[in-house]
Amino acid sequence: MEYFLTEEQQMIVDTAREITNEKIIPVRAELDENNQFPREILEDIAKADLFSIFVPEEYGGFGGGCFDIALAMEELSRGCVGVATSFAASALGIFPVLIAGSEELKEQYLPSIASGERWAAFGLTEANAGSDASGIQTTAVLDGDEWVLNGTKQWITNGGEAEIYTIVALTDPQKGARGASIFVVEDGDPGFSYGKKEDKMGIRSSATRELILKDCRIPKNRLVGRKGTGFITVMKTLDISRPGIAALGIGLAQAALDEAVVYSKQRVQFGKPIVSFQAVQHMLADMAIQLEAGRALVYAAARHIDNNPKNMSKASSMCKVFATDMAMKVTTDAVQVLGGYGYMKEYPVEKMMRDAKILQIYEGTNQIQRNVVGQELNKEYS
Numbered sequence: 131m132e133y134f135l136t137e138e139q140q141m142i143v144d145t146a147r148e149i150t151n152e153k154i155i156p157v158r159a160e161l162d163e164n165n166q167f168p169r170e171i172l173e174d175i176a177k178a179d180l181f182s183i184f185v186p187e188e189y190g191g192f193g194g195g196c197f198d199i200a201l202a203m204e205e206l207s208r209g210c211v212g213v214a215t216s217f218a219a220s221a222l223g224i225f226p227v228l229i230a231g232s233e234e235l236k237e238q239y240l241p242s243i244a245s246g247e248r249w250a251a252f253g254l255t256e257a258n259a260g261s262d263a264s265g266i267q268t269t270a271v272l273d274g275d276e277w278v279l280n281g282t283k284q285w286i287t288n289g290g291e292a293e294i295y296t297i298v299a300l301t302d303p304q305k306g307a308r309g310a311s312i313f314v315v316e317d318g319d320p321g322f323s324y325g326k327k328e329d330k331m332g333i334r335s336s337a338t339r340e341l342i343l344k345d346c347r348i349p350k351n352r353l354v355g356r357k358g359t360g361f362i363t364v365m366k367t368l369d370i371s372r373p374g375i376a377a378l379g380i381g382l383a384q385a386a387l388d389e390a391v392v393y394s395k396q397r398v399q400f401g402k403p404i405v406s407f408q409a410v411q412h413m414l415a416d417m418a419i420q421l422e423a424g425r426a427l428v429y430a431a432a433r434h435i436d437n438n439p440k441n442m443s444k445a446s447s448m449c450k451v452f453a454t455d456m457a458m459k460v461t462t463d464a465v466q467v468l469g470g471y472g473y474m475k476e477y478p479v480e481k482m483m484r485d486a487k488i489l490q491i492y493e494g495t496n497q498i499q500r501n502v503v504g505q506e507l508n509k510e511y512s
């Protein structure tokens with residue numbers, strides 16, 4: 131379907147598509163096999179200016195929005211969700227500064243993010259605080275002109291590879307969720323180190339690592355926004371970021387559908403290409419229908435959010451659930467269309483199916499997103 135993109139948006143798609151076809155697809159199996167972080171590809175993405183998409187022009191960026199970045203993410207994930215996740219996590223990591231940071235912090239960090247010279251990461255999750263993020267135990271205490279942070283963040287994408295980390299910590303532990311604040315911690319700050327690097331089912335080229343803060347001292351001005359407003363900023367950050375994750379599901383499902391259609395036309399059984407069997411055709415048709423419905427919803431939600439409505443959560447959660455559940459189904463069906471060959475590593479669909487699973491889990495599980503939609507409906511109809 132035609133979505134009537136602007137010239138600039140088409141340019142984003144074309145640029146990301148070129149990188150995907152030339153740099154990502156040829157090496158994705160090797161990156162996956164070796165658990166290898168795609169540093170060189172991210173440098174190519176930086177050279178192509180894609181890290182600048184969402185950064186305002188006054189800080190050296192393109193000044194685009196949620197929809198523009200979703201277009202880039204969709205194309206990159208067509209090649210590899212691990213690479214696209216590393217790209218997406220940098221945006222997620224710097225959104226708190228963009229949303230709530232002081233002018234000083236914006237000037238300090240946004241230009242180097244726009245140029246791709248430095249990457250970011252977002253540190254919220256802890257061993258005992260996943261869906262219930264209000265259970266975090268990391269603390270930040272002001273000592274003279276410095277904040278002192280203590281705690282351990284778990285499963286942080288780009289951990290150990292990024293230079294800039296936004297960390298959510300309790301500044302008033304008695305106040306629970308209302309006592310959280312966000313801080314910028316930099317690679318090399320005293321007391322900041324990296325722990326275990328995870329070995330994962332999918333998105334194996336992305337780095338997922340522990341962040342250890344042990345009497346980590348940072349300057350006072352690295353507090354993002356006002357003290358105690360951390361969770362409000364976290365919620366806004368995730369609302370803006372989730373359509374990007376949904377877009378990863380769209381690119382991935384597109385790649386799986388492409389593989390399935392091509393294969394079904396080549397594979398001959400009972401003397402005919404398997405695409406001539408209606409059972410296979412219907413499976414492909416359902417994959418295409420679900421994919422296009424997902425794409426339309428993601429584009430609509432991202433455009434809705436770019437127009438800055440007061441309540442973005444419902445649109446953001448809806449598109450994340452639909453597109454990522456769809457990606458799981460479509461990649462699973464792609465393996466089915468390829469039969470036994472689909473299960474083998476010589477075809478890319480088994481990796482696609484493994485990569486799809488994380489989309490239903492990170493940035494808030496799909497159960498939690500359904501809770502959000504349900505709560506919003508409850509409010510609307512009260």
Ligand SMILES: Cc1cc2nc3c(=O)[nH]c(=O)nc-3n(C[C@H](O)[C@H](O)[C@H](O)COP(=O)(O)OP(=O)(O)OC[C@H]3O[C@@H](n4cnc5c(N)ncnc54)[C@H](O)[C@@H]3O)c2cc1C
Nearest residue numbers: 252253254255260261285286287338491492493494495497
């Ligand atoms: C590869 C990877 C990368 C990640 N990257 C980052 C990152 O960069 N930064 C970061 O901060 N975090 C990151 N995370 C953490 C991720 O956001 C959490 O894993 C996710 O929010 C879920 O938390 P949990 O895994 O602790 O699951 P839990 O919260 O323990 O949930 C377990 C199950 O219970 C369900 N459940 C829990 N509560 C409810 C409820 N109220 N209603 C219905 N169902 C419920 C969940 O949906 C899930 O199915 C990453 C995780 C992974 C695996």
